[in-house]
Every structure is written in structure tokens, then in C-alpha cells.
Amino acid sequence: MIKFPIILQNMLIKLIFKGNYLTNLQIMTTNQQSRRSFIKRTTAVTAGVGAVTVLPASTIFGKPAPSDKIGVALIGCRGRGFGSLKDHLAFDDTHCVAMCDVDSNILNDRAGEVQKDYGQTPELYSDYRKMLEQKDIDAVIIGTPDHWHCLNLVDSVAAGKDVYVEKPMANTIEECNIMVDATSYYDRIVQVGQQQRSNPAFIQSMELVKSGLIGSLRKVSLWANFNYGLGATPAMDEPVPDGVDYDMWLGPAPARPFNRNHFHGSWRHFWNYGGGMFSDWGVHLIDIGLWVKDQVKAPTEILTFAANNSGFSKKRDTFDTMTAVFPTKDYVINYDMIAGVQSGPYDNLYGVALIGDKGTIKVDRGGYRIIPEWDGDKKEFMIEAKEFKKAKESHGQHVRDFLDCIKTRQTPSCPPEVGRAAALHVHAANISARIGEPYLVWDDINNRFSNSEKANSYIKPDYRAPWKLPVIG
Ligand SMILES: NC(=O)c1ccc[n+]([C@@H]2O[C@H](COP(=O)([O-])OP(=O)(O)OC[C@H]3O[C@@H](n4cnc5c(N)ncnc54)[C@H](O)[C@@H]3O)[C@@H](O)[C@H]2O)c1
Incomplete structure (x- = not known):
């Protein structure tokens, strides 16, 4: 078979699709992604x-x-x-x-x-x-x-x-x-x-799982326990500080008096601006749970438990304690979060465990560890234990x-498309927790939850005038 460089392949595929614009990733996922018909690239582009x-x-x-x-x-x-x-x-x-x-x-x-x-x-x-x-x-x-x-x-x-x-x-x-x-x-x-996605520890872990090293992947266990998820110290509303265009900071979000607790850095704990520690940190981890099977799609079933259980007097809308489960055809993704608890599984306050029949790969930004399973019949480990440390900082590589x-x-x-897939897992679980309906089913073709009208009312934001939700095309 003749092999063309990727750039030529893309040009050819785009020609074949006669003007319908497809990104590489859409080309790969057209079959699974029928949420919308692809937008025609018209001559009327700005x-x-x-x-x-x-x-x-x-x-x-x-x-x-x-x-x-x-x-x-x-x-x-x-x-x-x-x-x-x-x-x-x-x-x-x-x-x-x-x-x-x-x-x-x-x-x-x-x-x-x-x-x-x-x-x-x-x-x-x-x-x-x-x-x-x-x-x-x-x-x-x-x-x-x-x-x-x-x-x-x-x-x-x-x-x-x-x-x-x-x-x-x-x-x-x-x-x-x-x-x-x-x-x-x-x-x-x-x-x-x-x-x-650009960190060698995660890249290598993905390759190892895909090579079959740990046998069948059974479960991806994700956890994030950080203090900051508790929110910020409560503060009184106050006049807008000099030099701040607060109306433009709020933008499409609802108007409210200025409060430092909702502003720089702390906004992530209030639904109008962010989704708490799950959307802030959990989204990075969910991304790994999808990448390991090259999944670029929204969740189908979402099972969520969430609460505000901590005794600390911090201020937030979002949850401090959460477990969300996303079953897929052949493996399950599980996310656990306990804000304010500074320890966690495998002695790590955050991480990913890729759990297979023959062993587990525990990975975080600093490296990975292969933990083999014991074969009781052969009296030997099924795979070799191994440790990889000092993953390079990945922001620079991503940039x-x-x-x-x-x-x-x-x-x-x-x-x-990859960012959307990860974000939708987080948003679906947050919606489930917010409305107190622990089981939701997402229909990605029709862009709606098929078992909850209440959940559907959270799909679109209600922009504050004069801001308008963009319409493309
Ligand atoms: N990739 C990562 O590891 C990582 C780490 C931290 C934060 N983040 C993300 O980065 C983003 C920023 O987070 P942060 O912690 O830096 O927030 P921050 O509050 O510290 O900074 C946000 C800045 O945006 C400014 N701003 C707000 N509205 C604006 C507007 N309309 N026009 C221009 N400036 C505006 C604010 O004044 C502020 O300076 C968030 O989406 C967060 O989730 C990513």
C-alpha cells in the first residue's frame, strides 16, 4: 500500500469529503461521533x-x-x-x-x-x-x-x-x-x-497498556485529594477593587456583588464560573481514563455520589466529596475525590491506577510503577515489576x-474533541450530583440526557445580556 505523509493524507481525505471539513480526529471517529452533521465550510466564512x-x-x-x-x-x-x-x-x-x-x-x-x-x-x-x-x-x-x-x-x-x-x-x-x-x-x-497528554510517564503508560502488558484492562481508578478543593475562607461582599473591570470579569455569568471569595483563583468553587475540584483536577485524570482506550466520546452512563461532608468552614457551591463511576463496554472508570484529605491510595494524594488481569500501572506526573499480579499456580509474578521516575515537566512539551x-x-x-470528551464526563457527573439524581444516561447523538429533563436544563448556560451563546455557521 502506498504511504503518504500525514499532511498529504489529510488533504486527500478532505478532497474525498468534497469540502466537508474534518479534522484528523474527526476522520478517526466519524463512525462513533454522530452528534452533529459536520459543518460545511462555506465561502461565507468571516x-x-x-x-x-x-x-x-x-x-x-x-x-x-x-x-x-x-x-x-x-x-x-x-x-x-x-x-x-x-x-x-x-x-x-x-x-x-x-x-x-x-x-x-x-x-x-x-x-x-x-x-x-x-x-x-x-x-x-x-x-x-x-x-x-x-x-x-x-x-x-x-x-x-x-x-x-x-x-x-x-x-x-x-x-x-x-x-x-x-x-x-x-x-x-x-x-x-x-x-x-x-x-x-x-x-x-x-x-x-x-x-x-504530553507527559512521558502517561505516554509510556498508555503504550504499555495498549501493548497488552497488564492483560485485559479491568478498571481505571482515579483519585484527587487536595486541600484547595474545600474552597476559600468566607469573606463579606465589598466594593470592587480599583483597577478591576468586574462587569467584564463576570461577563456571561449572573450579576452578583463583588466578593474576593468568588474572584481570583477561588471562582472555581462556584457553579457560575467553574465545576469544583472535579472539573479543575478530575478532568486531567478522566482524560487518562479515556486515552487508555483511545475513547473520544462522551460518557453513556453516569453514576454519582457527592456531598459536602467536611467540617472545615470554607465557602463553596461545589462538592468536597465525590465518587463518580463511568461504565464502558469492557472496563470501568472510577473517580474518587476527598477535598481536604492529603493522602490517598498508593500513598499519593492524586493518581491513576490502570488495573489489569496481570498487573497494575500506577501513574502520576512524576512517573509510573508496574505492580505485578501473583500467579498462584506457577508461583511467580505474571509480569515484571518496574519503576519509571522523573517524567519531564509536560506543560512545555504540550506547548x-x-x-x-x-x-x-x-x-x-x-x-x-478530546477536551470535550473529558469535560462532558465531569459536567455530567456534576449535574447528576447537583440535581440529586445519582444515575443519568447521556444520549450523545441527540445531545441530551435520556432519563432526566431536570438534567437537560443544565446543558446550556443562561448567558447574562448582552452576552449571547455563540451560534456557529
Ligand atoms: N492545565 C493546568 O494544569 C491548569 C492549572 C491551573 C489552572 N488551569 C486553568 O487555567 C484557567 C485560569 O485559572 P487560574 O487559576 O489561573 O485563574 P485566576 O483567577 O488566577 O486567573 C484568571 C485571570 O483571568 C482574568 N480574567 C477574567 N475575566 C477576563 C476577561 N474577560 N478578559 C481578560 N481577563 C480576564 C482575571 O482577572 C485573572 O487575572 C482556568 O480555566 C483553570 O482551570 C489549568
């Missing part, structure tokens, strides 16, 4: 978006010429967003051209750091829509709270930019759907920040993968 950016590779003295560098912009500069920007700027072929934050104190501090550490002077903005008009932006990093991801991403891809969007992909099921569709429609490269894909136009390691 001006300036149609052309595919393939950046030239010319260099000066072995380094990319300034004009060949990928112009990077950041929306949301305080925490992970700025970390991600630094991971981008660690590579020679990038430069920071713009930064945006609704808190001018943070924006100015972070811009000062970029100037000091990288000698670069990005344009500064408080409204990301204005920033997206800047022509030299090739890639946008989205580091805002989860309730903003959908609008930020859709506007960015519609403006012709490639996007690195932090996980969880969005705060509701429908926003995830829209983001997948928008990425296809505008033909952009989008990498979701589930960086474990590198994104930057390479910007140049080659290939699908990155965590495209939106």
Missing part, C-alpha cells in the same frame, strides 16, 4: 479567516527571524495563563505581542515581568475583543476562568487565530459542543491544556506540540 497560516521557517544565525516568530497573545494573565505564556516564550520561535486582563493591576505586573525577563513589550488591553483586531497575533492563550473559555475561543478562531485554551474546555456541555464546531468551522489549530502544529497544520495532541 473575512480573513479562510487562509491557512503556514509559517515560514527561515532563520537568522540559527534563530527564527523576528518576522517568522509566532506572535502570541494572552487573555487572563494572573495564574495558569501567565504560566502558559512563559512556557510559550521559552521557545525561540515565539514572541509576546499582546496581553489582556480585566484587572489592570495584574496586567501591568505581568507585562512588567515580560519586559524584564524576555525584553518584550506587548500591547496591553482590558477587552479581548479589541485585542483580537491586532494583526500580528498568530496564537491566543486563554487563561481566563472557565465561564469565559467559550466566548474567548469562538471570538479568537473567528478572528483567524490559533488557540491554546486551558482546561476544562468550558463550564457547560453546550459550550464544549460550540467550541468543537467553531474550531472546525474556522479551520484553526486548538490545543486544550490537558498537558498530561511545543501546539507551536509545531501551528506550523504544520496537523492535529495537536489534545484537540477540542
Whole structure:
């Protein structure tokens, strides 16, 4: 059989599909993914978006010429967003051209750091829509709270930019759907920040399971026990701090008085902005439970127990204690979370156990351990015990993968379909717990829960005017 390079294969497949745009991953999963008919790429695509950016590779003295560098912009500069920007700027072929934050104190501090550490002077903005008009932006990093991801991403891809969007992909099921569709429609490269996909410990563990080392995979056990899941110390409502555009921070979320407990960093414990520790940390772990079988789809059955059982006086909407079970055809994914308890199975406060007939692979960001099963008849271990430590930090590798894909136009390691699959597990379980219906059945073809109208009312967010849930196409 003639083997074409992947880029040619994609072009051929796209030609065969006569203009229907399919990403690599959609090509692989068309059979299982019939949620929506694929969006036709029409000639009516927003001006300036149609052309595919393939950046030239010319260099000066072995380094990319300034004009060949990928112009990077950041929306949301305080925490992970700025970390991600630094991971981008660690590579020679990038430069920071713009930064945006609704808190001018943070924006100015972070811009000062970029100037000091990288000698670069990005344009500064408080409204990301204005920033997206800047022509030299090739890639946008989205580091805002989860309730903003959908609008930020859709506007960015519609403006012709490639996007690195932090996980969880969005705060509701429908926003995830829209983001997948928008990425296809505008033909952009989008990498979701589930960086474990680029971590050697997880990559090798996946390969080992797929090679059959541990026999039949029976169960993927996931757990996350962290203090921060308890929420923040209760605080009184107060006037909006100087330099903060709070209305723009709230964006599509319901209006409420300013409260530090719901703001920077702590927003993740309130349903209007985030999904608690399950969507914050659990989404990384669920991703591994799906990747191990190359599953790129939503859950079918969801069984959830959740409660607020801790005695600590922290403030949150979300749960501190949760168990969610996702059965699949031939294995089961189980997620356990006890916020405030700083220990866990295998002496790890978070982790993944890939449990098979012949042994278990216990993996976290620092490495993996193979724990063999004992064969009572042969009086020997079924497989060899092994330990792999010092996995390299994977944020940088995940960013590198994104930057390479910007140049080659290939699908990155965590495209939106993968981000959606992981996020839907988390959101479905959170919905189940919120409505007190422990068993839900998700119908991915019709994009609804088939056994609960109450659950269906949580699929779409109710955006605060003037913000509108984007419509693609
Ligand atoms: N991949 C990872 O391991 C990882 C780790 C931590 C956080 N995250 C994700 O990163 C995202 C940010 O989390 P964080 O902890 O850094 O939050 P944060 O509250 O520390 O920072 C968010 C920033 O976004 C700004 N912001 C809010 N609305 C904005 C808007 N409309 N325009 C511009 N700026 C706006 C805020 O002012 C703040 O500076 C979240 O989605 C989170 O889940 C990912």
C-alpha cells in the first residue's frame, strides 16, 4: 500500500469529503461521533479567516527571524495563563505581542515581568475583543476562568487565530459542543491544556497498556485529594477593587456583588464560573481514563455520589466529596475525590491506577510503577515489576506540540474533541450530583440526557445580556 505523509493524507481525505471539513480526529471517529452533521465550510466564512497560516521557517544565525516568530497573545494573565505564556516564550520561535486582563493591576505586573525577563513589550488591553483586531497575533492563550473559555475561543478562531485554551474546555456541555464546531468551522489549530497528554510517564503508560502488558484492562481508578478543593475562607461582599473591570470579569455569568471569595483563583468553587475540584483536577485524570482506550466520546452512563461532608468552614457551591463511576463496554472508570484529605491510595494524594488481569500501572506526573499480579499456580509474578521516575515537566512539551502544529497544520495532541470528551464526563457527573439524581444516561447523538429533563436544563448556560451563546455557521 502506498504511504503518504500525514499532511498529504489529510488533504486527500478532505478532497474525498468534497469540502466537508474534518479534522484528523474527526476522520478517526466519524463512525462513533454522530452528534452533529459536520459543518460545511462555506465561502461565507468571516473575512480573513479562510487562509491557512503556514509559517515560514527561515532563520537568522540559527534563530527564527523576528518576522517568522509566532506572535502570541494572552487573555487572563494572573495564574495558569501567565504560566502558559512563559512556557510559550521559552521557545525561540515565539514572541509576546499582546496581553489582556480585566484587572489592570495584574496586567501591568505581568507585562512588567515580560519586559524584564524576555525584553518584550506587548500591547496591553482590558477587552479581548479589541485585542483580537491586532494583526500580528498568530496564537491566543486563554487563561481566563472557565465561564469565559467559550466566548474567548469562538471570538479568537473567528478572528483567524490559533488557540491554546486551558482546561476544562468550558463550564457547560453546550459550550464544549460550540467550541468543537467553531474550531472546525474556522479551520484553526486548538490545543486544550490537558498537558498530561504530553507527559512521558502517561505516554509510556498508555503504550504499555495498549501493548497488552497488564492483560485485559479491568478498571481505571482515579483519585484527587487536595486541600484547595474545600474552597476559600468566607469573606463579606465589598466594593470592587480599583483597577478591576468586574462587569467584564463576570461577563456571561449572573450579576452578583463583588466578593474576593468568588474572584481570583477561588471562582472555581462556584457553579457560575467553574465545576469544583472535579472539573479543575478530575478532568486531567478522566482524560487518562479515556486515552487508555483511545475513547473520544462522551460518557453513556453516569453514576454519582457527592456531598459536602467536611467540617472545615470554607465557602463553596461545589462538592468536597465525590465518587463518580463511568461504565464502558469492557472496563470501568472510577473517580474518587476527598477535598481536604492529603493522602490517598498508593500513598499519593492524586493518581491513576490502570488495573489489569496481570498487573497494575500506577501513574502520576512524576512517573509510573508496574505492580505485578501473583500467579498462584506457577508461583511467580505474571509480569515484571518496574519503576519509571522523573517524567519531564509536560506543560512545555504540550506547548511545543501546539507551536509545531501551528506550523504544520496537523492535529495537536489534545484537540477540542478530546477536551470535550473529558469535560462532558465531569459536567455530567456534576449535574447528576447537583440535581440529586445519582444515575443519568447521556444520549450523545441527540445531545441530551435520556432519563432526566431536570438534567437537560443544565446543558446550556443562561448567558447574562448582552452576552449571547455563540451560534456557529
Ligand atoms: N492545565 C493546568 O494544569 C491548569 C492549572 C491551573 C489552572 N488551569 C486553568 O487555567 C484557567 C485560569 O485559572 P487560574 O487559576 O489561573 O485563574 P485566576 O483567577 O488566577 O486567573 C484568571 C485571570 O483571568 C482574568 N480574567 C477574567 N475575566 C477576563 C476577561 N474577560 N478578559 C481578560 N481577563 C480576564 C482575571 O482577572 C485573572 O487575572 C482556568 O480555566 C483553570 O482551570 C489549568
